Amino acid sequence: MRLAIIGYGTIARQALNVLARDLARPLDAIVCLARADGAGRAQDLLESLGAGLAGERLVVGTVSELLSHRPDFVAEAAGHKALQDYGAPILAAGKHLLVTSAGALADDDLRAGLDAAAQQSGARYRICPGAVGGLDILAAAKLSGLQDVLYTSRKPPKAWAGTPAERLVDLAALKAAHVFYEGSAGAAARDYPQNANVAATIALLGAGFAATRVRLIADPAVSRNVHELSVRSSCADFDIRISGQPSPENPKTSLTTGYALANQILDLWPHSRGA
Numbered sequence: 107m108r109l110a111i112i113g114y115g116t117i118a119r120q121a122l123n124v125l126a127r128d129l130a131r132p133l134d135a136i137v138c139l140a141r142a143d144g145a146g147r148a149q150d151l152l153e154s155l156g157a158g159l160a161g162e163r164l165v166v167g168t169v170s171e172l173l174s175h176r177p178d179f180v181a182e183a184a185g186h187k188a189l190q191d192y193g194a195p196i197l198a199a200g201k202h203l204l205v206t207s208a209g210a211l212a213d214d215d216l217r218a219g220l221d222a223a224a225q226q227s228g229a230r231y232r233i234c235p236g237a238v239g240g241l242d243i244l245a246a247a248k249l250s251g252l253q254d255v256l257y258t259s260r261k262p263p264k265a266w267a268g269t270p271a272e273r274l275v276d277l278a279a280l281k282a283a284h285v286f287y288e289g290s291a292g293a294a295a296r297d298y299p300q301n302a303n304v305a306a307t308i309a310l311l312g313a314g315f316a317a318t319r320v321r322l323i324a325d326p327a328v329s330r331n332v333h334e335l336s337v338r339s340s341c342a343d344f345d346i347r348i349s350g351q352p353s354p355e356n357p358k359t360s361l362t363t364g365y366a367l368a369n370q371i372l373d374l375w376p377h378s379r380g381a
């Protein structure tokens with residue numbers, strides 16, 4: 107088993123730690139694609155995982171180098187730009203791709219490029235559920251006909267630092283919950299690339315980027331990242347609420363996301379789960 111991963115931050119670290127603990131047998135190789143100034147951090151992460159995770163532990167700087175190490179598939183946990191830059195060449199080389207930065211797929215051209223590369227090589231890209239759940243019933247309900255899909259993301263104010271929310275509201279002075287965005291999943295995914303990947307995932311599996319309604323809330327009363335999905339459809343109405351722990355290293359990212367990526371990786375390799 108040879109795993110390639112793009113990203114060596116919060117999600118990648120969490121996912122790889124789970125694999126180091128839970129894989130039934132060590133990987134033959136793990137290859138991490140790092141930016142030039144991040145190679146040392148990527149190497150430190152791979153070393154920190156101990157000898158049990160993999161025989162070979164390699165940090166590379168380009169996608170062609172990554173592909174030269176013959177990974178079975180590639181997991182992305184690095185952000186929209188990484189999917190834009192590396193997604194199509196990975197799929198064109200016939201490698202399956204697990205996508206965490208689903209918000210990048212709000213760009214129709216990127217999606218068309220990935221679809222074309224996948225079709226030509228036979229490789230597939232799969233969207234990691236990330237911080238959310240309930241995607242199975244959403245996809246089933248879509249087949250029956252969706253009348254309304256609303257996704258609400260409620261996070262503590264500090265999770266919205268460095269986003270356009272800062273221009274819309276004084277995050278530090280907030281005393282009560284404030285809805286600073288109400289609109290389509292497409293615009294949310296584009297404008298909040300580190301916070302609205304879930305909105306894109308829900309849109310892709312459900313009603314699409316234009317018809318999926320999104321509300322983003324900064325709430326000083328919560329300490330969790332709260333995801334709510336409300337669906338009205340021809341086969342069922344449902345409301346799902348997930349109260350996620352924020353990652354200690356990155357309050358924007360729910361801790362669930364790293365576990366979700368590890369779970370997807372374990373799913374792709376039969377017999378890879380330990381007891």
Ligand SMILES: NC(=O)C1=CN([C@@H]2O[C@H](COP(=O)(O)OP(=O)(O)OC[C@H]3O[C@@H](n4cnc5c(N)ncnc54)[C@H](OP(=O)(O)O)[C@@H]3O)[C@@H](O)[C@H]2O)C=CC1
Nearest residue numbers: 113114115116117141144183184185188207236237303359
């Ligand atoms: N689907 C979901 O539910 C969620 C999806 N996400 C997505 O996952 C992404 C990563 O989240 P998280 O791990 O918390 O973020 P972090 O900032 O903790 O880590 C991001 C990592 O990716 C690296 N990176 C960024 N750009 C590139 C690149 N072009 N090539 C190689 N490495 C790159 C960074 O390196 P460096 O340090 O050198 O910048 C860093 O190691 C988010 O940006 C978001 O798009 C996040 C949360 C939930």
Ligand SMILES: O=C([O-])CC(=O)C(=O)O
Nearest residue numbers: 237301302303304359360
């Ligand atoms: O991890 C989360 O809470 C969700 C998130 O950031 C995203 O959807 O991009």
